[in-house]
Amino acid sequence: MDFLIFLIVALPLAGFLELLFFGKRIGEPGAGYVASATVGISFVLALIAGFDFLQGGEHGRTVELFAWIPSLGLNATFLWDPLSAMMTLVVTGVGALIHIYSIGYMHGDPGFGRFFTYMNLFITSMLLLVLGANFGILFVGWELVGLSSYLLISFWFEKPSAAAAGKKAFVVNRIGDFGFLIALMLIFNSFGSLDYGSVFEGAEATLTAGTATAIALLLLVGAAGKSAQLPLYVWLPDAMEGPTPVSALIHAATMVTAGVYMVARTGALFELSSVAGAVVTTVGALTAFYAATIAIGQRDIKRVLAYSTISQLGYMFMGVGALALVGGVFHLVTHAFFKALLFLGAGSVIHAMAGEQDMGKMGGLRKKVPVTFATMVIAWIAISGIPPFAGFWSKDEILASVFNRGGGYIVLWAVGIVTAGLTAFYMSRMMFLTFWGEPRWDDGVVPHESPRSMTVPLLALAGLSAVGGLINTPWRPALEHFLEPSFELVDQTHLPEAGVQVALAAVSIAAGVIGLLVAYRRYVSRATQLEEGGRWDTLLAGYHVDDLYGRTIVAPGKAAADVMAFTADAKLVDGAVNGMGGLVNWAGRILSKLQTGMVRSYGLGILGGVVGVVVWLLVAGGGF
């Protein structure tokens, strides 16, 4: 069993190493097969290893590989419990599908081997993140997924915008990591350990409310970076520079959910601070609403999905922040299905349109790419919160739990409902502009359906998006039951009573339907074209937040560095040194006869001096 769990990580790692050294030689399509196979087998192994958890009550095990930093008590240890098993299944399952899809999508790219090398590195890193049994391994995975993300966003590095986007993603994430690191310092300072077991079990007895709040909020800073929440979300829209399968896997289904996973995993710490929980929920709600408004105004199909991802991650934060840990994690799972599908579908559309991403140049694609269209419709309904598709169940569980907390949380619930309406609207807008109406294609574009390697993963994800929500329904909460052992230390928020639940569900379904209908009237009945000008431009530019950050943080920061480097350092500090030197030099003119200007003769003089001292010591000491 332990070996099985080890293999789950070791296989993608072996794939990565093989491709790193022999990827060029293996070439296309072999590299894709190696990568897909390793991830696929990991998925199967995870299914086998996770089977015991289905009976319920099983707490899982830790698998210790070797001592890593012994004096910090940090070992390379995996924790195989229901939560990590579930995450592993999502990562390897969705990962394998996207790997297979990529074999078709990346066909003919000169970097084919390199692409799959990075993809396997990502899977390995993400598995470390979710399987680590302590904050150390979590952080290793956390940083390595950041590295993979950097490499994959700037995959087409000849493109300056892609290279810049990769760097931006890494740097913004590092700002989040700054918070994460301080949280780790505080945790180590309080517990003398970074082991999940010691920390979570000792938390209540050890931490004061203040320390717990500080730790939780600092962890949130890290989570907000990785999961693209306000105010650190700015890297994610730019991350769309990466190949579309990357956006699907890393920037929708898995890596960006790491922050949600982290909050859920550390629920025992968040539970101790009602302030931190409220902050997380508020950040989530605000991000969900804010990003949804921006998504409305996007023209690039991938950017719609990027802002949509930020928004949906906001829902997950609302869930875990309100201590509806199961709800948050549940939405993580369903979102992985339908958002991966939307991205892969968008990739298929882009593929069909010969690289075009501007929805202004799409339209009328229904008949041209029927499989892509049909599968995307399922994802569209799922994200819009229409039952019985996947998104409805998870989003509703979150919103109902938030409502049930009462007080100020009811306001956040309302924000969530409004966002649900906006979600249905922008997603419908995207679908209508892409698939309905008259073609607005550029000359010479002949849309065609994608190859089987791409459509089969679409169909698989469509199936999951349709029925995936049924793993946790109010009358059969299988996922909740499954995850119970992982969350037993946390007193979770419960769902309201049945009648209230039905009423709340009705409200959120209504919001979704209204969003759909408004979009239908606007983009189908009246055949509205893509909007331009005025407020639409502001939305398109994401409220110009990038400019704002540029003007208020980047530019002043660089100016400060310039002052430090070229004024303070060169003139003041070094000037003082040279000034002293000048003084000495002036005095030294008296001895100027010795200055021959030859470096070598100075050197010989010094050498002679040192030798002289040694010789004197030898002689004075009686020699050998």
Added chain:
Amino acid sequence: MHSTFPVIALLVLLPTVGAVVVGLLPKSRRELVLPIATALSTLPLAVALYILWEFSATDGAAFQFTESVSWYEPWGIGWNVGIDGISLLLITLTAILFPLSILASTSVVKDVKLFMVSMLLLETGLLGVFVSLDLLLFFVFFEMTLVPMYLLIGIWGSENRVYAAIKFFLYTALGSALLLTGIVALAVMYGNETGTISFAFQDLLGLELSANAQLWLFLGFGAAFAIKVPLFPFHTWLPDAHTEAPTAGSVILAGVLLKLGTYGFVRFNLTLFPEATVRLAPWLAGLAVVGIIYGAAVAIVQPDVKRLVAYSSVSHLGFIVLGTFALTSQGLQGGVIQMVNHGLTTGALFLLVGMIYERRHTRQISDYGGLAGVMPLFAGVFLFMAFASIGLPGLNGFIGEFKILLGSYLAFPVMAILAASGVVLAAIYLLWAYERMFTGPVTNAANAGLKDLNARELTILVPIALLVVLLGIYPKPALDRIEPAVENIIERIEEATGHESPEFGRIDDLPAATGENSP
């Protein structure tokens, strides 16, 4: 310790013997100089590996392989040498970096023989510093490094070499003067106390010094070491020296020479002047934090990539000093392992910068662009080393930084938090430089036809890359050897001063994994 054979003497003298051999090579056979010098420099490496193998980790606190030959009995001056867990790793690092940087010196054409002689003498000096247990001997070796390095910069450096060499020389000589004064004063004080003057480290450890004497002596020693490190604001010799030096010089400067300062602090200041250490620790930690942020910020805007790497050293060395003066076991262990890590990664970055300089003869970042398409292997190795330097977990730099941050938080929380911002800045300066040099289209035609790494260059870089991974994933063997020596120093400080290293700073304080113990 396993035999009476003077293995340390052999280690230290082998490079000098090598220098003599190289010096005797006939003038007509210039092409033999580099291969022979490389081969000769692997001999000390073999001895260092033997020592690494034979070193007893469980006895890491004790000096091993000790040799003691008296020269001048009345003053207790002698060949007193030994190796503990701290010096062990620095010796290994030194012995590894020399063959690699000599092998990287193919572009040296002027006076190749003198160049190699200087390198090998420099190696003797550096190895000598790390094994000396006699303060005068230490000083002699400390000074001995100065001359060859001065020549390396002054003769084989680039345009501004003479200025850089003289600045390096005068600056460090100033420190040395204070150090020598301190050493002599200490020996004389010992003489006043016991009747016989002694320079032997073990003797001096037993000396009880007044708080005032400790303070002055700490400052005397500390000035020399602070300049070497270099600690802000004594750092401005560094960017000039690193940038102007030939590749091998920069590698050794950053990789080993700077560690003379941090090693000196750990070996002498912390142990000989514990009270002054406790008193001045917050100040030194403060300067270290300033250096971390300042060095990184200045690095961001450097237009010259070699200067950028040089300033990154100021930042990284700040971490080492912070960890040292946190006076916690975690911080100090982190500081020591980080000396090795920085030597490897920054050494590699200087090697890489040297390799591209040999192809294009420019260090200006703006002269490059799109290199990843032209030299994919070179780009990959550069990015790898950059991430090691950024402190990516899984690679070596993280281990030290993480321990330093956790360890110094226990003592100086605010400073540790400020220092942690260094991880953001490091990502900015290195990745921005990478973006400008390696990504985008090839805009400058001169970059279009550049050759990727050749076999010789890979031979230089691969061993470092392997160590970077090894020390990142499995640092335990290294840490196991450092830990006892570090514990020894912290215990000494605690006993001598009543200073208490904060909770969880010591391995004994770690609660059992059950999590039942809580403060």
